[in-house]
Amino acid sequence: MEPLIRVHSKTVVIPSSNIDTDQIIPARFLTTTTKDGLGRQLFADWRYASDGSPNPDFVLNRPEARGAQVLVAGRNFGCGSSREHAPWALLDFGFRAVISTELADIFRGNSLKNGLLPIMVDDATSQWLMDHPGAEVDIDLAAARLTLPTGVSVAFPLEAFARHCLLNGIDELGYLRSRMGDIERYEARLPTARSS
């Protein structure tokens, strides 16, 4: 994984609350066996008409969305299923961060493991971002701060270990495997896994 230190980008705003993983990537696209190319299906049912043509009213189809790396969304973004296809699709489309007042647990964990920053902010910051789509924001991962173009800067919660992994491009599996001795000692104390 590439180290992620800073994201500086304009935003795209999808203000709805409770945007679930079936909206981010509908289940019918989960028959893939790879992680690649899912950006095409991101928000498919909002983005495309039934004939497959782009819906001109949906924000991701508008010219101002081009190149935006930061998605601002309503409360409880990413609720629903555990599909990691959701952050894979967001990343493949070009997003590097999602900002909301609340992010669903599994989505949040999946995002961190793929280098998509899940950023939780207070209501006032969220409202400002909703009111200013396209605003240029700066996300400093080392400081765990989000800075608005007004100069206002807010801290966001980011678990120390996840930050360390992101900043240094460390795969969590490497750390977990470094604890294999502990895992083996734990297993030595267990009764047998199954009786049959």
Place this chain on the structure above:
Amino acid sequence: MAARTLFDKVWAAHEVVAESPDTPAVLYIDLHLIHEVTSPQAFSVLRGLGLPVRRPDRTLATMDHSTPTSTDQVFGAVPIKVDAAARQVQRLEQNAAEFGVELFAMRDARRGIVHVISPELGTTQPGMTIVCGDSHTSTHGAFGALAFGIGTTEVGHVFATQALLQRKPKTFAVNIEGPLRPGVTAKDLILAVIGKIGVSGGTGHVLEYRGSTIRSLSMDERMTVCNMSIEAGARAGMIAPDETTFAYLKDRPRAPRGALWDAAVARWRELVSDPQAHFDRSVDIDAAALEPMITYGTNPGMVLPIGGAIPDGAGDEILGKALAYMGFHGGDAMLGKRVDVVFIGSCTNGRLGDLQAAASILKGRKVAPGVRLLIVPGSQEVKRAAEAAGYADIFKAAGADWRESGCSMCLGMNGDTVGAGQYSISTSNRNFEGRQGVGARTLLASPYTAAASAVRGLITDPREML
């Protein structure tokens, strides 16, 4: 020792390395369930690193999400109609063979929805940590296991190490007291809980369902409750094991036997929250006041008693958008609304007890003209049991379509879908936009309500038919 919750006890017993401010805990995983949709990329990671599945003896694979449910595609000569799904099924067969993982393949008599088969086999046991790349893994919490859904990267972590990096979640007591009234089911109960605490009310928490109502529920009903913990945003839901749990597990194919059984039950009896245990949050629910529940919007928190009217969406953008999708208006009564499709099944309500409830309504009745009723058992074992009990004959006589097991119409990725604009009463767990098919309008309810509504072709209070 300080008083501990059920969750605290299971967590502590699986901490390989405790968490610190700088590092999450290393949590040991007793049982890893996998299926065809969220595993292929994790197997690819293993292959890339040249690693084996470290504990195939703690790993069990099935096929459920993208598999067809029509008998000709499962057992006949007809190939799987969805090409990509066929490739996914084939890939799991290859991966399981290559990595030595036990797989219940397409025609295996033990196949079924992952959250139905593991309890059925007795591989799900109290006090275990159980994970699966599926958010409804919370189902297994009904046995007093700590069971939660993980992403595909974490599936790879468990493959490689049999452990996960986890921050300890908070605890949330859901206290439920009083008897459920006739016609009011575990599904109505959990929908009411979600309606009360909201779709993100449980975020960051593990729920423990407690109280006299919970203790009176069967295992099938407890699984329905724990299954939808994720719909309240919770990481997991748990119920303390008791005599009902032990009676369910005894003599299951993979449950302990003989002296091992006695020792296991003695251990399992310790798995209760201590009387003075601290929960970070709590909520109280009066079960005796509950009615059959039905959703009216596009998330499971948009739910009301079946006799109620839809809230007025004026000024509420979220509700307004949901009602526009559903084709409903604030102030509308739910009863008497049109139904096009009825789906009875899923990891929420696809067990024998659910099919028994549906059969009790459908016996001697017919599905209304123009309504499609699809009944999909949660596993091949449930299918055989429902056929032996005569439920399948009741379903077929009523005009229902009786299928092979699988996730089916819960999520439109296996060929079973609801058409655009159609109204579907579904016993599944999610009424998200497009969940059952592009443009499909889903109303979540119990098997009783689903069956009664299929008979009338209209949303119906099942108590009129009991």
